[in-house]
Each structure stands twice: as structure tokens, then as C-alpha cells.
Amino acid sequence: MTGHVLTFTGTAVVAVYVLDAEGAELRLTETVRSAGRSYALPASYRLSGRSPVTDAFRDGRPRWLTPSELAAYGPTGPTTPETPTTPGVSLGVLPLGGDGRGLGCLVVVDESPGGIDADRRGFIELYAHHVAAGVEAAGPEALTQPHPDLPGPTLDRLRVGSFVLHLGSGRMTADTQVLDLFGIAGEDFDGRVETLLSVTVPDDVPALMSVLEPDVLTSGTAQLEFRIRRPNGELRWLGLRAQVETGPDGAPRRMLGVVAETSYLRPRADEVSLVQRLSAALAGATTVGDVGRAVVGALRDPLGAGRVAVAEVQAEQLVVAVLAPAEPAAWPEVWRSAWRSEWPEPPSHALPTLAEALREGQVSIWPEGSALEPGLAGIGPGGLAVLPLPADGRIVGVCLIGWERRHEFGPEERSLLTATAGLVGQALVRAHALDAEHELATMLQRSLLPRKLPELPGGVAVTRYLPATMGLEVGGDWYDVIPLADGHVALVIGDVQGHSAAAATIMGQMRTAIRAYAVEGHPPDVVVAHANRLLVGMETDLFATCCYADLDMEEGEAWFVRAGHIQPLLRHPDGTTEELDVEGGPPLGVVADAEFPMTAAGLSSGTLLALVTDGLVESARLDLDDGVRRARQALARADPADPGGVADELLGGHSRRDDDVALLLLRYDGMRVRPTRASWTVWRLPDAVMHARRFTARTLRNWGLADELDVALLVTSELVTNALVHTRGEVRLNLTLTADRLRIAVNDPSPRTPVKPATVDWEATGGRGLLLIEAMSQTWGSVPLSGGKQVWGELSLSSPREEPGSGPPPEEPPEEPTDADDAPRAERARGRRGRRARR
Template identity: 35%
Template sequence: MRIADILSATGTGCFVWDNGTGMSTLDATAARLFGLPPEQTTLPLEALRPRIHSFDYTELYNIAALAVTEGTVAEALLRIVAEDGAVVRTLRLRAALADQALEQQDTSDLVLYGLMAETSLATPPGTEEDHPAGLRVELGGPVDASAGQAPAAGDRRRSREEFLMGAGQVLAEAETTADVMRTAAELMAGLPAADFVLFGVRGDRLVPLGYYGMPSSAHRFFQDVPLDSDYPGAVVARTGRALYIGSPDEYRRRFPAAWPAVQPYGRRSWAYLPLAVGGRTIGSWMITYREPAPFAPDERYVLTTVARLLAQALSRVHIQESRRELADSLRRTMRPARATDVPGMSLASRYLPTGSGLQVGGDWYDVIPLPSGRTALVIGDVQGHDVRAAGIMTQLRIALRAYALEGHRPDAVLSRACRFLAELEAEDLLSSTAREEVDNLDDHRFATCLYVETDPATGILDLARAGHPDPLVRMADGTVLSPVVPAGPPLGVDPAADYPTTRLVLGRGDTLLLFTDGLVETGGHDYESGWERLRKALGGLRPDSMEKLADELIHTMHGSPPRHMTGTGLGAWRGGGREDDIALLLLCRGEGARPRRGTVRRNVLTVAQSEPVRVADARHQLRELLYDWADGEQAEGAVLLLSELLANALLHTEGDAVVTVEVAGPPGSRVLRVEVTDSSEELPHRRDPGELAARGRGLLLLEMLADSWGVVPVGRGKTIWFELREDARSPAEPVGASGR
């Protein structure tokens, strides 16, 4: 007699439930029990769903979860319903996992083999109303579906599902292992368990990740153990099967080698559940009880589901923490290896990352003590926000430091760095063997950079710029200047690029600000509007130290920083993110950062013969110095006179011209003094130009617009100067050379 004939004679049907394909195969008896034509059929799982009570259909996945974890046979009651929702019959179902599913330990590709037969058990009352009992799940034991327990069972199921749904939501929000432990502790507060330990697999050992509910003195009972040991937690991690130990006698009998280690802790029951993700066991979860626990199916189902949620959360936060650790390591390379002091000057620095994880930018800064006694300040930004950008930044920063320590001038340092980056990118492209890697490298990376060499004794700054934002200078009285520093292309674009050097002088109490574009491009602002916001912020802040000025600048431009790094330390992570990295350097000639009203505004600028376009820069800076001059027409007259003197110096001499501007005195009665120094000893002469003459009106303009002016011989050259008095009532007589 065939087995199929026996099953058919007893009204027992066979089925295969395949989650992977989404199909179910029923023999003729099983098809009849489901209300289908009595013949073998294969149909989608969704086609069976309307024929099964909704609560029972959901419970099938609960059975699968327990079977995956425990490797046991699940037994349940399954109600078949008609189109109008009325229960037609109740089936007793027994199901076991196929071999491949046992290996995978994952319900996504679950395959169940099962038997089903109609049962004479009465349908519990109230199941079609507000308190559906659903099915009762047993593992290797009888099914209990007594009518008196039905309403309570429905309530328990809803409460259980709500609990598990809430557990999934809160664990999904965890960002660190500590968050997972804290959430697990909150979840266990509603269960009869006393305490628990989470273990993780680390190589060939099982190590504790965190403890809950037990004093620190008890941690010694639950330390790391070899993964191949007889400790129950290690057995669960190896096999992926849950273990439930209901009494000390059972523990001592099943695990005699591990019993002496846990006996002193004085617990009466234990549950060990695997922490598995994607078919891979990453650890185990030990739960202890002060009293013997029966481990009823409902409790085992809850523990199994929470274990899966914990495993998913731990796996996710482990990846996030690994990325953060890598990102933090990379970010540390973006700052100097040690704090550097600049004699006679105050220095403050900040670096703020763009976000969490591996969203690492290429912004960096460096402070380099030079063999000459000077100090180099470097700030830059490599294109991109990924690990490759950070890697390029690290190599470029090392190269820049090496070139600077060799004693090269700023223009030579950037020229060499440009060639280095261009060659580095070319080597990366040629060394790529995979086509997709070549495609990724095909977008050539470049870097912007601003290199400043400062002489602390004199305040002289020599600057070279490679496509980087211009610096800002806040004078001692709070006036903000935006010196125009001629730039070459970004590093790595043109290996033969030239980077001109610009000389500025930082006066006593003046502050230099170097920054990356992330400081100004934020919150929907473009570069221009962000630049104006930064100028106003720098001029309006009144901190009493450079460190406070750095913090207030960031707060003004971006709000409270979620994370910042200063010196060689690493700030604590507080969440949040921004559109771009931020790096900034503040250098003050002197100790204080608070502006001092009534001090002298002084600015020095060199205009080279080869750069006549810098005459416009000189006019721009003079306007910035006179931004609050009482008489706007008088200020524009000063700009006109400066332009005339500079044009004459470049036209009639062969050397460079040096412009020195000073504004002194209290507002309303200040004196502006402008000096233009050139290398020619020839003094200017008064001329009487005709109506059509294009030249010869410089001294006439001085006499008409200046309150006083003069010429002073200086070494191998001369200085032509003029003065304007704020709100002067009548022009003063010219002094000095009297126009000769």
C-alpha cells in the first residue's frame, strides 16, 4: 500500500509552502480542504490568502520564525473561510522546514513541508467579532484551543503584535551599540526576565557586547569564550538554534563544563537565542530568570522575534560605527598632527565634517613652522565627499608640507603641488584594471588651496592662491577688508600653471581669516550672498578670544555646530549634518580678538609692473577702508587720487609701487593718509595741459581734492602722499614740495 493512499484514506493532505518563489503546491486532498477542486495544483501564495483567516495567515510566519530558530516541528490550527468570511472548517496543520531552509536560517527563502487534516475541534466563540482567537501555536506539543481562552488569546495576540511592532520601530532608530542595549533593556522591562547579556562573534571567540540588569561584579561570570566551547551561548552561535534551559538541573546535565562558571550567579532558567542576519549568525543573546520559566510558545515567539530585531539593529549599527571609526581616522589626518604656536600671534582653527558615516570631505588645514623662522598656513579642499577625496587630501597635504619645509616660496610650493596632484591622478587612472574603476576615476579630481607664509615679527604675509576663496582681514577697529589675491587654477588641473605671490601686511590687532567654501555656501545661500553674510559676521562679532571668535563665526553662519574638532582632539558626535565640510583658520597679530574702536586703520598693498590690473584692487580696498566715511563724495575723491598716483607710478617708473593707507582719529574728525612709493628718484612737475591733452592733470587733481599733499624722497625712490580730513570745511594749502 502506498503512503499516498493511506494519507488520502485518512483525509490528510500534503503541501509545500515556498516563500522564495511565492508559490504553494497542494495535493488533491489539501486542495479539497482549501475549497479548491480535488486535484493536485500549484498556485501563488496570494491566491490562498483569501481562503485563510487573516489572523491565522499572519501566524504562519510566526511558525516559520520559531522553526528557523529552533529547528522543530510547528503545529497549529488554521481556519478556512468562505467568501463571506464565515469559517467553513478548521484544519490541524503540522509543518517542518526543508533542509535548505534550515541551512539558510532566513524566512525570506523559507520552504515548508506540511500535513493538514480537518479537526472536529469547535471554532472558538467570538472569533469573527472583535476578539478573534486566531490559532494557537505549539512546538512539539498539543494544540489548546478551548473556548474559554479564546477572547484572552486574541487580546494577547494584539498586545504581542503591538509590542513587537514598537520594538521594531525603536530599534530601527538606534545609531550605536549603546542605543541597542538601552532599547533592549527597555523592551525586557515588560518581560519576566531578570537580566541579559548580548554576545558578538569576533573571530574565533564569543565576546560580550553589553550587560543589562546585573551588577558589574557578576560580569566575570559571562566573559568571552572560544566559539568552539561547550558554553550554551557559543553552541547557539555555531548552530543558529535557540536553547531554552528550564532549571539548574537541566543546565548541569546538558552543559556540565559550563555549569561551574554560571552556578555562582544563582539563576534558575536561561534562554539563549541566535542573533542572525541574512543567514549569518553574528552573536547570541543570553536571558536569565530568577525563577523557573516554562518558556510557553508565545514567550518563545516574542523572544525569537526580538532576537531577530536585535540582530538586524546590531548589524546595522556595527556597519555605521565601523564607517564612523574609519571616517574619524581619516578626519584626524585633515588636521595638524600637533598644535602649533605662532610667536607673537594668536591662532585658532576648526574643522567640521559634512555628516556622518563615510561622507568624508577633502577639506583640510595645516600650520607649518618653516626653517626660516616664518610660519606657513595652508587651507584647501579636494573635490568630492568620499574616502577617495580624503585619501587624495592626505597625500596632497603631506606633499605640501614637504615642499614648504624645503624652503620654497609660496608660488613654488603650489606649482610643485599642482604637478604632484596631476601626476597622482594620472597614475591612479593608469593603474586601474577594472572598467568600472576607470569610469569612476575618469572624473579628474582637483583641489583648491590657499598658502600663506607669515613673518610674525613684521606681520608680512606672502600669499599664493589656487582657485580657493579669497581671505578676509578684520582690522583692529573691526573694519573688514577682502584683499584680492590673484589666483592660478585649482591644483591638478594644469601641471604647468603659475601661481603669483601677493604680499599683504597684517597690522597690530588685525585678524586674518582663511576658510573653505562650506562656511559661506549653506542654507540656500549662494557664494556671493554667503560671502556678504560672512563679512558682516566677522565685522560685527565682539568675542574676547580667538577660540570664541571661531565658534561664533560657525554659529552665525550655520547655527550650533553638531561636531567640531580643534587642535589635535576630536569632538564628540552629536548628530546632524551639513551640505559641505568646513575648515577655517584665524590668525591675529597680537593676543586679543576684540576690536578696538579708535585705533588706526592701516593697509599696505604692492602693485607690480606686471600686474596693472591690481590698480582696481587698490581702489576696491580703499573703498572698504572708507566704508563709514562721513562724506561719500570725499571718499570717492580719495579713490580717484589713488588711482591717478598709481597709474603715474607704473607709467613713469620701471619698478613696483607700494600703497600705504592709514585712517586715524575718532569718527567724524578722522584723517586719511595715502602714500604711493615707487623706485624712481624723479620728482613730479606741475604742468599746464591743454584742453585736448590726455596727461598732466595729476598734480592739479591733488591740489583740487586733497587737503594736503607732498613728495618725500626715500632711499632710491620717492613717496607721494596726500591727506583728507573728514568733514573738512576748507582745503588746506599744499605742503612739502609744493608741486615740484
């Protein structure tokens, strides 16, 4: 092992000087010589004197001296019995330790007359960092009295190897000690980085790749602690320090690296478990805030820290992800003054020491009493650790850990912080990417779902949508509330298979298609059948489930169609709940000619109807039957007077989801004043418009609407005239009186939508009908019906009515057919809608 130390450094003598307890001199604690070499070094150096060793220790910079430069210092270097003055050798002196707390110096004696070349300097500098870790682990006092049970290795027990990575080819040359540390036989090493990665613990592979991957390397020095699994199953901690050399053009040319065993820095199992807990917490972090909270939860209490901050570095600016504690009063003034939103944005010019630490990219530790700017000193008056977070060859963030009372930083803790920095950096990059995807997914989801729900006569509808907390957080769940004619409303909920942008796109297309089919006036089974054929024709591998309900808000009759979806849930006014047994068909997009039967149900005033997707009632940890039972229990104990609160109660406890969740909840109240209707078939006679006006006048007088009579007659005249002049076939006039408005509608067999003229010649006898309807009505429009259309206008009542008119129905000509029928009410309603919808 002694021979390996000298072979590694390529020198004749390697020695360590350590600062004594009084801080007055550097004492020689250990020397390793090559065979046959008799160089002697001074036993100590007074800090008050001048020598290469004391100069390097005081200013913290290495010294590389040629024989002539060493001779200029006088008799302060190595000697031999034959040469009492400094012989013609080169000397390298490297300070050990940093952060304002020097430990000593590493001294190497080389016999090359030209001095130590650049390659060996790079390796020796990297080697010195591992020597410093060993000195810090043992303690200067212990090194002055060597003992075989020292906590840290001495020079001849320090297991260190070196490698060179050629960035142009990606090939690596490694000495036998590196291969032995990784547990790889020399004949099995093929010069590829992947061979080393194959024995690395999977959780640590991304951090190691960020250092060794040629595509992400930049100039500078990198350090990393990682774990490998040896062939016998032993878990071993290794420390890597690497330095990138650049060519004349500034591009990275090769990497010089040193690997050392650092298991001796981790004697406590609780620290290993801390890293494992942090790794597990970071694996589930999907946002930058999640990463920050995971770091706080894993490090603050175990380390006894008073403050923890995690921030991203963007364009040399700090973007804070989380502070603990989150109260502004707990942070220095520069942080409090920058607290403009959820987290502060401290200016970088106020924290120059932090900026310098980020540029160096090394874990920095300042003990109590260190000279720091107030913005940092106030974070850790008892000690402050700054962890630059590396990833992809750059510093992506920083973690600040501060202690209130005096904190002693041991070598194990420094190694622990170095190991966690790589994990957090990789998690931060991953979370930042997921944040961007989440923002895109959220925008996509919002654009595809309804922005707001319509106000419904006789009921209140509320919806909830929660994206999955795993993956892209965009799925195919959707809902819709569609007002229909005759006081009906369509309630739709569905779920497209998968969680992807493709699923969300299909979801948007299906929602649009079902809305279009519903507005056309098709009955529920036809709407779902049309949507199914559309999805089959789209030639996608995705299918969708759907539940469609057509609810008559006046009568409380509902018709359900289910396509592979979860059954609807009902909460009756007495508090009992049930899972409706709705006969179902296959999911949409599976069978082109599938049939979707309808199931009728009656709703009483005060009933809650809940349509849900499977993410609410089923997961890997929750059986479907148990999930439905929980949902029914939540419905039973909820207060129906607050539909929003009921929806929140149903979603309770869904903080972490593998699937997205959609919920559509309707409280059916029934109309306070039920609509009153009257209709008239307009025969094609010369005085048809006159008869239509007379029918309208008699009806409105019976309803007590004298104030609206003149405007209603004008709108009736124009609607009927347009239908008679521009269409062929049956024309029908429908009057509907609700609590606050009168609707006048004319059905005709022509599918052509009326077009309002852009300009009108007022001397002409035609072309003014739609303009008059628009001027006289509060609102008007045209909806397609199967094989025709309906043009309508609505008038606001001057005084809303409290009860429907009680007078006798208006007289109708004898030729007007009656609607008397012995069929059940549900069948009459279905037939009425079916005649409009089917060809």
C-alpha cells in the first residue's frame, strides 16, 4: 500500500503536516518514502517563519517549485545525509482543508529536474482533497499520536485510484486501484464509462452520469459521493473528484479523476438511512416545491438545523422554492424586504459570498463567527452550510442550512451534505421539467373542459376535476352540462383511456361531439350511439367510457345511458343513497354498431345526483366496491343545501392519486313555477298568419300577459311568415311561459339556418323579419332538429309570475290535432323528443 501511494503520486516522498493545537506551527505527522530514498523533511514549521509550507498554508494556494525556486527559500526543504542543504529536487505543497479552517499541508518531493508536470499536478491536487478528508476524520490531535484504530486512514491506508477520461472518444483508462474499488477485474474492464455505472447503486447513477457523461461536461472541478455494489453484495461508498481540462479552443478535452473509498466517513447507519429516506422522498417529487419540502423534511430535524432554504438558480438569480420556517420574521432583513409573493426573491448583489460559492460549485461550510454578509450570517449564526446542487454539468440550485446555536461540523456531516447535494440537484432538474409539463397539461385541460356551468332552472350543478399526482397530470376525464330545449338538461361524464396528451385530445373531441349531437335534439341513446361511431371511425387505439343523463327539469324524469362507465349515485331527500342500476353498453370506440339501452328514473325535489369517474372510487389501494361504499357514505352525511361542500366531501382524502378524478353533482330542486305550454299547427292558407296571431292573443290573455301582447304578436307574425314563405311542409307554433319569460318558437321542415341580412333596402317589402325579431326579443336563435329547425325568440316578462295561469285552455280550430294519449308520461316525453330527433 505504501508503494501504491508513491506510485499514484509519481513522487519520491509524500508527507503530511498538521496544525498543532496552539495554532503556532505545522508538525510533520506522517511520511512515506520510496525504497532507497533517504530524504528528510523538517519536523515542524513555525507559522511566523517563511517557507514553502507556511506560505501555502497561510494563503490557501498550492506551491509548485522547481529546484531553483526551492533553493531560493534557503534550507527549508528536504535534505539527505549527503546533502545537508536542499538537493536538486522539485517540491509540491498543497494546503489541506478549506472554508477558513486550514488543517495542514500535503508535501510531495519529486526528483524530476524540470518540476512536476501539469498532469501529475492535477492528480495530486485531487488526491490532496481525499487526504484532507482523512485528516479531518482522524482529527489533528490523533494524527500527532498515530494509533492503528484511527477513525480515518493514514497515507499508507488511504485507498485511492486515478483515471483519465478522453472526451473526444469517450474512452477511459483507469489504474488497478480504481478497478479494485469498483470490484471490476482488470481483464473485464473495456474502457467504457457504462461498465462503472453498471455496479453503481441505481439511485446514484444520474448524479454520477452528470459528472462522467461527455455531453454535459464543462471545465472546472466536480466532486461527488456515490455508492457501488461489489460482486459479494457489499455496499461501499466512494468519493470522486474530477477536473476537466480544456484545449486551446476552450472546449473540454479530457477529464482527470481520482476515486477513493469514503466508507470510513460514514460510520453511522442513521446517516445512510437519511440518504435513503431523502432519495425515496425525491423520487415522488413532481414539482420544485415538492423537492424543497422533501429536503426540509429529510434534513432539518435530523441535523438539528434552525433554517433551511432551497432555491433554483436561473440566470444567476435565486428563485426560492421553499423556506423553513416560512415566517418572514425568521429570516434576515434582505430576505424579508424581498418577500413580495409566496417566497422572497433576494437580490444576488446582496449575497456575494453565496454567489462565489455557487461559482466554485463546492459544498461550503462556515462555522460560528465567520465573516459573512448579514443576509447569510443571519441564516446560521451558529454555523452555515451552503450546498450547490449540481445536475447536467452545471449548478441548478442551492440549499442553505443554518443553525441557531454553535454547531460542530464533523467530516461525516460534510460527506453527508455532499452526497445529498447530487440527489437534490437531479431531483430539481426533473421537477422543473415536470413543472413545465404540468403547466402545459393544466392549460390543455382547462381549454378542453367547460369554463363555467350554465344556470339551470330547477337545480344547481357543481363539478370538480383533480388531475393525477403522478406522471404528466393530464388525462381523459371530462364532464359537461348542456341546456336543451323544453326545460331539459343533459349531464355527461366520461373517461378516455390513458394519461397523455393524446387522451386529452380525444377527450376534447368526444365532449364536442356529444354536445353537438345533444343540441341537435337526439334522444340519449342516439347521442351516445353517434359518439361511439365517431370514435370508431377516428382509428385510434383509445376507447372511452361515458354516462349520459337527459333530465326533464320540469317533471323530474331522467333517462340514463351508460357506455362501460360507473353507475350513477343518488342521494334521496330522506338521506338514503343508492347506486342506480343503469343497463349499460360497451365502452365507446369498441364496437361500431353497439346498442346503448336507456334506463328511466324519477327524481324528487331535493335529490342529489352524482356522476363520477373511476379515479374517485377505485385505485391500486382501493377496491371498486369499497370505493363506491365510501362515496355513498359521504353522500349520506353531506348537507345537500351546499352542493359545493358535498362535492368537496366526496373528494376528501384524495391528496395523492394515480388517476385523475372528475365529478359532476346535481341537486334537483324542481321548478318553482312549472312552464305552461301551448302549440298550434299553422295551415298553409291565405290568412294563416292572422289565425296564428289570434291563437297567440287568446293564449296570452288566458295567461294574463296583456303587457307583452303587442310585442309577442309582432314576433309571432315575423316567425310564422318567414316559415311559410321560405319552407315547404308543416309549420308549428309553440308558446312556452316560464316564471320570467315567454318563448315563441316556430318549427319548420327546412334544415337551412336563417341568415340575418347585412344590409336592408327599407323601400323593399321583405328582408326585415329577422331584424325585427332581434330588435323585439331579449334573445333569439335557431336550433337544428332532425330534418328541420326551430327558430325562436324570448321576451322578458314585465312582472315575473308566481303561479301558472289557471284559466281554461285557449280554443283551437277543430282541425288542430289533440295530444291526448293513454301512454305513460315517460313514454310520451320520449316520443315527443324522438319525433323531433329521428328522421
